[in-house]
Amino acid sequence: MKKPPRSWFWKVPVEQEVDEEIAFHLEMHTRDLIAKGMSADAARDAAEQRLGDVERLKHTCADLGRKRDRRMRLTQWLDEFRDDVMVALRRLKQSPGFTLVAVLTLALGIGANSALFALADATLLRPLPFPEADRLVMIHEQNAFGSRELPGPYEVIEWAARNRTFEAMTVVWQFDRTMVGADGTGQVINGQQVNLRFFEIFRVAPIAGRTFVAGDDHANPDAAVVSERLRRDQFGSDPALVGRRLRIDGDTFTVIGIVPAGFQVLTPSDIWTLAATSFMRSRQAVGHYVRAVGRLAPGATLDAARADMAAVANSIAKERPEQNKGHGVFLQPLRDGLVTADLRLTAKLLLGVAAFVLLTCCANVANLVLARTSSRSRELGVRTALGAGAHRIARLLLTESFVLAALAAALGALLGASILDAVPALLPPGVLPVDVVLRFDGRVLAFCAAAAVALALLFGIAPAWQASRRPPLHAIGSGARTSAGAGSRFRTVLATGQITAAVLLLCGAAGALARRAGERRLRLPSERRTDDGDHCAVCET
Amino acid sequence: MATGKPPNALLHGTLDTLILNTLAGGPRHGYGIATYIEDASGGAVLVEDGSLYPALYRLERRGLLEAEWALSELGRRAKFYRLTRQGRAQLVAQTAAWRQFSAGVSKILLAQ
Numbered sequence: 001m002k003k004p005p006r007s008w009f010w011k012v013p014v015e016q017e018v019d020e021e022i023a024f025h026l027e028m029h030t031r032d033l034i035a036k037g038m039s040a041d042a043a044r045d046a047a048e049q050r051l052g053d054v055e056r057l058k059h060t061c062a063d064l065g066r067k068r069d070r071r072m073r074l075t076q077w078l079d080e081f082r083d084d085v086m087v088a089l090r091r092l093k094q095s096p097g098f099t100l101v102a103v104l105t106l107a108l109g110i111g112a113n114s115a116l117f118a119l120a121d122a123t124l125l126r127p128l129p130f131p132e133a134d135r136l137v138m139i140h141e142q143n144a145f146g147s148r149e150l151p152g153p154y155e156v157i158e159w160a161a162r163n164r165t166f167e168a169m170t171v172v173w174q175f176d177r178t179m180v181g182a183d184g185t186g187q188v189i190n191g192q193q194v195n196l197r198f199f200e201i202f203r204v205a206p207i208a209g210r211t212f213v214a215g216d217d218h219a220n221p222d223a224a225v226v227s228e229r230l231r232r233d234q235f236g237s238d239p240a241l242v243g244r245r246l247r248i249d250g251d252t253f254t255v256i257g258i259v260p261a262g263f264q265v266l267t268p269s270d271i272w273t274l275a276a277t278s279f280m281r282s283r284q285a286v287g288h289y290v291r292a293v294g295r296l297a298p299g300a301t302l303d304a305a306r307a308d309m310a311a312v313a314n315s316i317a318k319e320r321p322e323q324n325k326g327h328g329v330f331l332q333p334l335r336d337g338l339v340t341a342d343l344r345l346t347a348k349l350l351l352g353v354a355a356f357v358l359l360t361c362c363a364n365v366a367n368l369v370l371a372r373t374s375s376r377s378r379e380l381g382v383r384t385a386l387g388a389g390a391h392r393i394a395r396l397l398l399t400e401s402f403v404l405a406a407l408a409a410a411l412g413a414l415l416g417a418s419i420l421d422a423v424p425a426l427l428p429p430g431v432l433p434v435d436v437v438l439r440f441d442g443r444v445l446a447f448c449a450a451a452a453v454a455l456a457l458l459f460g461i462a463p464a465w466q467a468s469r470r471p472p473l474h475a476i477g478s479g480a481r482t483s484a485g486a487g488s489r490f491r492t493v494l495a496t497g498q499i500t501a502a503v504l505l506l507c508g509a510a511g512a513l514a515r516r517a518g519e520r521r522l523r524l525p526s527e528r529r530t531d532d533g534d535h536c537a538v539c540e541t
Numbered sequence: 542m543a544t545g546k547p548p549n550a551l552l553h554g555t556l557d558t559l560i561l562n563t564l565a566g567g568p569r570h571g572y573g574i575a576t577y578i579e580d581a582s583g584g585a586v587l588v589e590d591g592s593l594y595p596a597l598y599r600l601e602r603r604g605l606l607e608a609e610w611a612l613s614e615l616g617r618r619a620k621f622y623r624l625t626r627q628g629r630a631q632l633v634a635q636t637a638a639w640r641q642f643s644a645g646v647s648k649i650l651l652a653q
Contacts, residue, residue, distance in 0.1 A: 012610075018594075021571060021620045024613070025590065028572040031615075052591035064598035071602055 014065035018058050026051065084399035091400060098372055099404070102365045105499050106408030109361030110451050111415025112506055116347075116354040117447045118420055118438050123339045123347045126443075129262070131203040132295075137305065138337030139169065139292040144326030149288055153275060155316075156292045159329070160195075162312045165305040169294035170195040171275055174267040180247040181234050189230065189248075191271035198272065199225070201295045202265060209242035209257030216256075217274050224253035229261040230270040246271075266291060266338065293334060306331050350510055357506050358451070361499060365404070366459035373397065373463040394464040401460025402453075409452035413445060420444075556588070556596050558639065561605065561624060561632040568623040570613060571597060597622060605631050 026047050033043035051057065092099040127133045139159065141151040151159075153171050160169040173193040181187045199211035207228060216223050224246060231241050238244075246253045253273060275290075296305055309329040317324040373380075380393055388396075417440040424438065563569065563577050574597075575588045600606040605628035613619040624632070 017620070020618070021594070024570065024617065024619050025572045025594075027617070028615075029590075032576075050590050052589075057591055057594060060595050061598050064595060064602060068598060068602035071604075075604075 014062050014069065015058075017065060018061045021061075022051070022054065022058060080395075081399070084396055085403060087396060088400040088403040092403065095372070098368060099407075101496065102368055102404050103408045103411060105361045105365055105496075106405060106452075106455060107411035107415055108499060108503055109358040110409055110412025110448055110455075111419060112503070113354045113358050113451060114412060114416030114440075114444050114448050115419035115423065116350050118416070118440060118444050120347045120351045121443055121447075122438055123343055128335050128338070130265075133335065134333070135167075135296040135298075136201070136334035137166075137294050137296060137302065137331050138334045139294055139309070140330040140332070141288065142328040142330045148330050150290060151292050152288045153290050156195075156290065158316060159292070159309065159312055160294075162315070163305075163308050165297055165300040165308040166294040167297045168197040168201050169292060170198040170201055171290040171292055172198070172266050173275060173290045174269070177249045179234070179249075179271075182236070182238075187234060189234075189270050190268045191248075191273065192267065192269040193275040194272050195275060199259070201293060202263070204259050204263050206257040206259055208239075209255070211257050211259070212274065220254065220256070221274060222251070222253045223256045223274060225257045225259055225272045226255055227261055227263065227270045228258055231258055232261070266293075302331060302333065353506055353510075357503065358455070362455050362458050364499060365455075366462060369401065369404075369459055369463045397464040398456070398460045401464070402456040405452040405456035405460075408455075409448045412451075413440075413448045416440060416444060416448065554635075555639075556592060557600060558632065558635040559586070559588075560593075560596060560600060560622075561628055561635065564606065564622055564624045565629070565632060568609075568611075568621040570619040570621050574622070600628070604628075 026044075029047035029050065030040070030043045033046055034040060038046065048054065128136065130136060139151065139156070140148040141155060143149055151171075153173070156169060156171045160166070163169075171194065175191050175193060176188055177191060178186045179189045194212075196212045196214060196217060199206075204211065206225070209225075211225050212223060226241070226246075231237055235241050242255050242257060244255050246255060248271075253271075259272075296302070300308075306329075309331060313324070313327055313329045317327055383393060383396075384390070420438050420440045559578050560574055563574050563581075569577065571594060575590065575593055578586055578588050597606065597608075601608055601622070604625060606622045607625050608620050608622050610618055611621045
């Protein structure tokens with residue numbers, strides 16, 4: 001049994017393979033039947049009859065054959081890929097210095113980028129963590145000079161009563177007050193005064209007890225909803241906290257429910273009480289000091305709400321021109337209200353800087369890989385001479401780049417996670433809104449993986465292309481000129497220096513931007529923190 | 542391979558095992574496999590040609606068989622099948638399962 005080259009078999013189209021096989025079968029069978037005494041014609045007929053519907057049989061076999069070939073190509077590709085990875089790992093192990101520098105360089109770049117991606121993701125891409133958050137709207141008053149300001153509680157009540165496009169509106173009025181803790185000592189806690197439908201607007205379900213319901217403002221004006229965090233930190237996760245009375249700055253409140261610790265909106269808050277509605281309804285409540293948030297009714301668009309609220313403001317101005325002439329209402333998606341233009345700009349700038357750093361890292365590693373490839377030209381030349389195609393050589397080098405990038409991505413992800421861990425403690429308070437949570441999650445991991453693939457392509461393609469074009473004999477001949485150790489060491493030092501500079505640049509930029517954002521925040525009157533809401537109200541009007 | 546006999550239907554999956562068993566003795570082409578099974582069973586088992594080839598392609602796809610073109614005993618080019626390592630393992634497993642199965646069936650049918 002002589003074996004023709006295996007490659008011959010693979011080049012035969014499946015249809016031809018099946019045709020030949022069936023024809024051979026018929027021929028053999030006919031020959032056997034003739035040998036047993038049949039006439040040639042009868043033997044041929046009998047053999048064909050035994051085979052049944054030949055066309056259908058061929059069709060079935062060709063179908064199965066095509067599936068077989070697909071599977072084999074995949075298996076072969078996977079085998080080769082595994083081999084390439086093993087070769088790449090072995091090669092990298094042989095030059096630990098190069099591997100270490102390249103992986104560390106890329107890991108720094110990927111790590112810094114993944115942390116900044118998390119920031120950009122939280123501020124620019126990810127929706128707010130509330131159900132149907134696109135229907136949440138921040139409502140501002142616009143004064144006669146066209147600038148935005150905080151509304152007064154009385155106005156919000158009127159808006160809520162007169163509009164036709166909102167499901168509900170609430171005020172949010174932040175306060176810091178002193179609570180008598182479980183051990184009798186005073187604790188400063190952050191809270192918010194809100195309207196009855198506040199929790200409904202954000203679709204927050206209590207984990208114990210209930211949230212506010214209609215009538216609470218009259219029947220239970222001292223009702224308070226507290227956060228799971230407050231219960232855990234101040235009351236040792238007391239399961240019987242609902243129904244207990246809390247003393248806060250001389251006032252007494254009754255806990256009616258507990259909401260999940262993660263629920264935060266606009267300002268840090270652990271306790272929610274009802275805005276004193278009788279006071280809010282009085283026309284004395286003209287101070288402009290609350291924030292207003294509403295949820296659009298199903299089907300209502302932001303534009304429809306703008307037209308609706310303009311009409312509402314107009315009719316209020318006609319009724320009481322002395323206070324409201326020229327006043328309008330400004331609506332914006334809550335997301336834009338929370339994540340300020342400033343923060344968005346900061347995130348974009350940081351992301352830009354980080355991308356630049358990543359490119360620098362990439363350029364350096366490309367430089368290293370190129371240097372290494374030219375010092376390997378002898379080995380690659382031998383491989384080519386031994387029959388490895390240009391395609392195969394390029395693939396080998398590219399696989400090496402991918403392995404490098406994959407190692408770097410794993411290390412970079414670890415680095416990114418620890419940066420995100422440390423960041424909240426390093427940032428000046430107030431730079432990040434309470435609603436923006438920096439998390440290292442699947443999205444950031446996916447970013448790391450994508451960055452690794454992009455990097456591997458960026459720094460791997462040039463050397464792979466270069467090597468695949470080198471004539472083998474020339475390469476072997478040039479073996480004597482493999483680059484000197486001192487030269488490549490210089491490149492390494494150079495690359496390390498560049499990286500150090502790049503990372504310093506990144507840290508400096510991030511620090512400066514964060515400080516700038518912090519200062520801007522302090523200057524904004526709407527963000528001014530005072531201990532006393534009334535005082536603030538006076539100074540705002 | 543007489544054509545007069547009525548073909549006896551093979552139990553489902555048995556053909557695959559018989560093919561594997563046939564190839565355990567060395568590579569053969571499709572026609573060779575069919576004649577071997579018939580001769581070895583003393584004519585009791587008749588392989589339907591219409592199901593033999595699809596079975597061969599399926600086994601090849603599952604990686605149990607390998608095919609190669611080579612010259613046949615009559616000097617004509619033919620596709621020869623041979624067992625892979627996986628195929629050999631599958632044959633061992635199937636043979637054990639068959640032994641158990643046929644022993645069970647015999648116990649019932651031949652109890653009287």
